[in-house]
Amino acid sequence: MYKSIDSGTFVLQSIDDRAQAQDYPTALRMLERHWPLLAELQGDAVRALITRIPEREWADDPAILAALGASYGTSGSQNRSAALPWFDSAERMARRDAPAQLPGILLHRAATLRALGRLDDAASAIDEAEALLAEHRALIPSMHITLQARAAAQKGMVLLHRGRYDDASALLVLATDLESELGAAELVECRSALALIAAVSGEYARSEEESMLAHRTAGDDGLMQSHFGAPAVIAEAMIAVRRLRLADAVALNPALGVIGRLPEWQAFARYAQAAISSVNGRGIEALELARRALEAARTWQGDVVVRSHCAGLRATVLLQLGDLEAALDAAKSVDPGANHEQCTARHIAGVRLRQGDPAGALEALASCDELGDGHSVRTLLDTLLLTAAARYDLGSATQGHIAFDRALHLAGATGMRSPFISLPQGSLRRMLGRAFDRNQPASVHAILEELRGDDDIDMSMNDPLSERELVITHHLALDKTVSQIAAELFISTNTVKTHVRSIYRKLEASNRKEALLRVQELGLRLEITPG
Missing domain, CATH: 1.25.40 (Serine Threonine Protein Phosphatase 5, Tetratricopeptide repeat)
Known part of the structure; x- marks a missing residue:
C-alpha cells in the first residue's frame, strides 16, 4: 500500500508537536526521514514548520535544505524554480558531508528540472542518482528500493515528454509495482502518466483504467488538478475528442484551464484544448491554441513530443480548412513515432486525396x-x-x-x-x-x-447542376482539359474553372474522378447541348 495522504498529515502533526515543544533535534530527525512524503503533499506547511525552527539548527543539514526545495513541488505549486537554490545548497553539502543522502536529493531535483522543461538536466541528475545507488551498498534495503522506485518514476516521466512511450511505460509500470515505496502524489503521477501514454497509443480501455486508479488514489485532495494528476485529465480529453463525445470534452475545459497554468503541463493542456476546439468546428481557435501550446514548449530542452502533437493537429485543422499546402508544411514537423502514434503519412495522404x-x-x-x-x-x-x-x-x-x-x-x-x-x-x-x-x-x-x-x-443533390454545368461535366467525363472545353464551348478558361469549382461543390467532390463517380451514383444524364 502506498504512503497515504492521511499518514502524512499525522506525521507532520507529530513533527509540529515536537517543534512546538522546542525539541528541535527530534523534529528535525523526523523531518529528515519523512520529508519526501510530506513535501510533495503539504509543501507550504513543511516550509512554515522549518522556518519556525531556528535556522542555526538546520542550516548545515542537506536533508532539511532538500525538504525546503521539494516543498515548492507540492500540489498546485506554480513557483517550481524557487526550489533550485535550495537543492543546489543541499547537493553541495551532501557531496561533502552526507553522500548517502545525495541520490534522494538528485531525484527530487530532477523532478523540478523536468517540470521546468530542462529535460536533459533532469536526465543527467537521474543517471547520477542511479549510478550512486549502484555504489552505495550501505543503504538499508528499504531505502534502496524506495529510491529505485522513485528513479524509475522520474526517468519514465522524462521519457514520456520525449515521446519514448514504450520505454516510459515500462519504467512507470515498475514504479507502480513498487507502490508501497511511493507517496500518494508520486503514485497519482505514475498512474496519470500511464493513462496518457495509453491514450496516445489508442489503448483507451487501459487509459481509462489507469485514470480511474489515479482518481481513486488522489481522493478529494486536489491532486488530479495538480501537476501530479494533469496527464490523466489530458488523456481523458484526448479520448473524448477521438470518440466525438463533445459534451464530455467541453466539460473538461475548465480543468484543462487550471492545468494550463502549471509549467510542466501547460503546453499539453493547450494542445488538448485545441483538439476540443477542432472537433467543435472552431478551426481558427484551434490553430491559435496550438500556437500557444508551441510557445509554451518553446524553451524546453531537446525534442519534446508535445511539439509534434501540435504540428499534427495543425495539419489536421488546415486540411479541414482547405489550406492544403499549409497542411503539408505542418506535417513535415510531425514525428510519427516508432509505431506511428502520430503518423505523418495520414496527413500527407489526406492532402493527396483532396x-x-x-x-x-x-x-x-x-x-x-x-x-x-x-x-x-x-x-x-x-x-x-x-x-x-x-x-x-x-x-x-x-x-x-x-x-x-x-x-x-x-x-x-x-x-x-x-x-x-x-x-x-x-x-x-x-x-x-x-x-x-x-x-x-x-x-x-x-x-x-x-x-x-x-x-x-x-x-440526391440539394443544389442540382445547371444545364451548362451538365455540359461541362460531360466534357470532363470525356477526359478533356479545361483549355479544350473552353475552346469547344467558346468561353474563357476562367469561366470553365468557375463552373468546375461549382460542379465539385454541388457534387461534394474534391477531384474529377470523385465527381464522375458521384454522377454515376446519382444517375445523372449527361448530354451535349449547343453552347
Whole structure:
C-alpha cells in the first residue's frame, strides 16, 4: 500500500508537536526521514514548520535544505524554480558531508528540472542518482528500493515528454509495482502518466483504467488538478475528442484551464484544448491554441513530443480548412513515432486525396502498411479510411470494401469517431452507402446507423447542376482539359474553372474522378447541348 495522504498529515502533526515543544533535534530527525512524503503533499506547511525552527539548527543539514526545495513541488505549486537554490545548497553539502543522502536529493531535483522543461538536466541528475545507488551498498534495503522506485518514476516521466512511450511505460509500470515505496502524489503521477501514454497509443480501455486508479488514489485532495494528476485529465480529453463525445470534452475545459497554468503541463493542456476546439468546428481557435501550446514548449530542452502533437493537429485543422499546402508544411514537423502514434503519412495522404491523387495517397500510406499489426491503434483508423477512399477512387472496389469494413470494426472496438469527420464528406457518404449494401454484423450495422444519423443517407443533390454545368461535366467525363472545353464551348478558361469549382461543390467532390463517380451514383444524364 502506498504512503497515504492521511499518514502524512499525522506525521507532520507529530513533527509540529515536537517543534512546538522546542525539541528541535527530534523534529528535525523526523523531518529528515519523512520529508519526501510530506513535501510533495503539504509543501507550504513543511516550509512554515522549518522556518519556525531556528535556522542555526538546520542550516548545515542537506536533508532539511532538500525538504525546503521539494516543498515548492507540492500540489498546485506554480513557483517550481524557487526550489533550485535550495537543492543546489543541499547537493553541495551532501557531496561533502552526507553522500548517502545525495541520490534522494538528485531525484527530487530532477523532478523540478523536468517540470521546468530542462529535460536533459533532469536526465543527467537521474543517471547520477542511479549510478550512486549502484555504489552505495550501505543503504538499508528499504531505502534502496524506495529510491529505485522513485528513479524509475522520474526517468519514465522524462521519457514520456520525449515521446519514448514504450520505454516510459515500462519504467512507470515498475514504479507502480513498487507502490508501497511511493507517496500518494508520486503514485497519482505514475498512474496519470500511464493513462496518457495509453491514450496516445489508442489503448483507451487501459487509459481509462489507469485514470480511474489515479482518481481513486488522489481522493478529494486536489491532486488530479495538480501537476501530479494533469496527464490523466489530458488523456481523458484526448479520448473524448477521438470518440466525438463533445459534451464530455467541453466539460473538461475548465480543468484543462487550471492545468494550463502549471509549467510542466501547460503546453499539453493547450494542445488538448485545441483538439476540443477542432472537433467543435472552431478551426481558427484551434490553430491559435496550438500556437500557444508551441510557445509554451518553446524553451524546453531537446525534442519534446508535445511539439509534434501540435504540428499534427495543425495539419489536421488546415486540411479541414482547405489550406492544403499549409497542411503539408505542418506535417513535415510531425514525428510519427516508432509505431506511428502520430503518423505523418495520414496527413500527407489526406492532402493527396483532396488534390485528386489517390495513387499518391496510397504511396504515402505505404509506411503504414509496412508496420502491419504494429501500427498504433490510435491512428490506424485514419489510415484505413484513407486507404478505402483511395482504393474506391482508383476503381479497386474490393480492396476499398476490405479497408472500410476493417475501419468500421476498429471503430466499434475503440469507440473512435473523429477520423470519419476528417474525410471528404462526399467520399464518406458513398462509402457508408456501399457498406449498407454488404452483409454486416449487428455491431457494425449499429455504427453505420450512428454515422449516417437518424435519416437515410441522402444520395440526391440539394443544389442540382445547371444545364451548362451538365455540359461541362460531360466534357470532363470525356477526359478533356479545361483549355479544350473552353475552346469547344467558346468561353474563357476562367469561366470553365468557375463552373468546375461549382460542379465539385454541388457534387461534394474534391477531384474529377470523385465527381464522375458521384454522377454515376446519382444517375445523372449527361448530354451535349449547343453552347
